[in-house]
Amino acid sequence: GKKTIVLTGTSSGLGKATLKALCARGDNFVICGVRDMEKMQAVAEELGLDPSSYTIRPLDLSSFASVRRFAKEVKAVKGGKPLDALVCNAAVYLPARDYPTFTPDGIEESLQINHLSHFLLVSLLLDDLKKAKDPRCVIVGSITGNDNTIAGAFVWPRASLGDLKGMQEGAKEPVSMIDGKNFNGAKAYKDSKMCNMMTVNELHKRYHDATGITFSSMYPGCIAETALFREKRQWFRTLFPLFMKYVTGGYVSENEAGERLAQTVWDPALKTSGQYWCWNGQAQQFGYYDPATKQVRGAGGSGGTVFPGKLAGQVMDQAKAEKMWELSSEITGAT
Numbered sequence: 001g002k003k004t005i006v007l008t009g010t011s012s013g014l015g016k017a018t019l020k021a022l023c024a025r026g027d028n029f030v031i032c033g034v035r036d037m038e039k040m041q042a043v044a045e046e047l048g049l050d051p052s053s054y055t056i057r058p059l060d061l062s063s064f065a066s067v068r069r070f071a072k073e074v075k076a077v078k079g080g081k082p083l084d085a086l087v088c089n090a091a092v093y094l095p096a097r098d099y100p101t102f103t104p105d106g107i108e109e110s111l112q113i114n115h116l117s118h119f120l121l122v123s124l125l126l127d128d129l130k131k132a133k134d135p136r137c138v139i140v141g142s143i144t145g146n147d148n149t150i151a152g153a154f155v156w157p158r159a160s161l162g163d164l165k166g167m168q169e170g171a172k173e174p175v176s177m178i179d180g181k182n183f184n185g186a187k188a189y190k191d192s193k194m195c196n197m198m199t200v201n202e203l204h205k206r207y208h209d210a211t212g213i214t215f216s217s218m219y220p221g222c223i224a225e226t227a228l229f230r231e232k233r234q235w236f237r238t239l240f241p242l243f244m245k246y247v248t249g250g251y252v253s254e255n256e257a258g259e260r261l262a263q264t265v266w267d268p269a270l271k272t273s274g275q276y277w278c279w280n281g282q283a284q285q286f287g288y289y290d291p292a293t294k295q296v297r298g299a300g301g302s303g304g305t306v307f308p309g310k311l312a313g314q315v316m317d318q319a320k321a322e323k324m325w326e327l328s329s330e331i332t333g334a335t
């Protein structure tokens with residue numbers, strides 16, 4: 001039979017392209033978790049998807065109640081069958097706001113949508129995943145949350161969880177940042193992506209041996225045209241893709257990025273758990289400095305092959321990751 005895959009944020013950008021790639025393979029059934037059912041219906045029509053290859057369910061990641069309802073729906077849809085893969089892709093990027101916006105649960109939007117709700121969703125579906133033959137759990141990361149990379153370390157502001165003071169205080173309004181400091185939208189996004197990658201490392205450490213689930217994160221490359229940059233000014237949205245394509249070489253098309261994320265689900269070569277997958281395109285500027293070989297390996301860019309990227313700095317701080325994990329469990333009620 002077909003593999004059952006849960007994918008969040010399929011109505012746009014990377015999620016949409018990944019859905020297309022997964023459905024095209026013919027052996028997948030994708031449960032699309034989206035906040036806007038009508039938009040998704042139109043997207044599915046536009047892609048011309050075979051109705052037997054997907055279904056759409058409401059999921060608003062700005063509400064823990066909605067995440068819990070969605071997890072129940074997923075269980076109902078697949079009946080007694082195992083869940084083969086869970087791909088956490090949806091995210092918001094809110095760099096233009098100089099004030100924080102809070103979810104119905106009273107949590108800063110990027111923190112809850114990008115990290116906390118996915119954290120909860122993984123915990124709710126872990127048991128269903130472990131029954132599958134080759135279960136995969138993927139959370140999309142980003143170079144910007146990895147302070148080992150040139151883009152992550154030198155493009156202001158840097159991701160930093162500080163001593164997690166904001167989370168310790170419950171991460172509720174008026175607290176807007178994980179480190180408890182003043183709101184900065186671009187940093188809130190980077191911090192949330194840092195949490196995504198730390199979550200994968202912790203999941204691997206805590207559950208891989210016991211469950212056989214392959215946990216991984218990945219950096220798709222810079223997909224400069226997605227709606228992620230919707231808050232950026234028009235001149236930026238026009239010039240950024242050109243800059244990424246012709247100056248840095250870090251540009252990757254939505255379709256190619258979608259193939260990459262889909263690959264983390266099906267490719268036997270990507271079965272190693274605890275990895276952060278990158279593709280070795282031409283983008284030297286966005287690469288990883290490898291102290292062992294004294295070389296920079298390109299990440300992003302089009303073309304190239306997949307390789308296990310290196311995470312460093314805070315993302316690999318074990319004590320911090322454990323604290324982040326425990327506080328995320330408390331805030332979300334995940335068990």
Ligand code: NDP
Nearest residue numbers: 009011012013014035060061062090091222223226227228
């Ligand atoms: P898009 O904005 O195009 O897509 C984001 C998706 O998330 C949309 O489908 C959106 O829904 C959905 N979403 C947003 N808020 C919610 C919510 N509250 N509940 C449910 N779904 C929600 O961005 P991208 O495709 O670029 O981003 C996808 C992933 O790729 C993210 O994890 C991002 O961090 C990552 N990434 C992107 C890079 C890039 O260059 N673009 C680079 C590195 C990583 P809707 O369609 O309704 O808006």
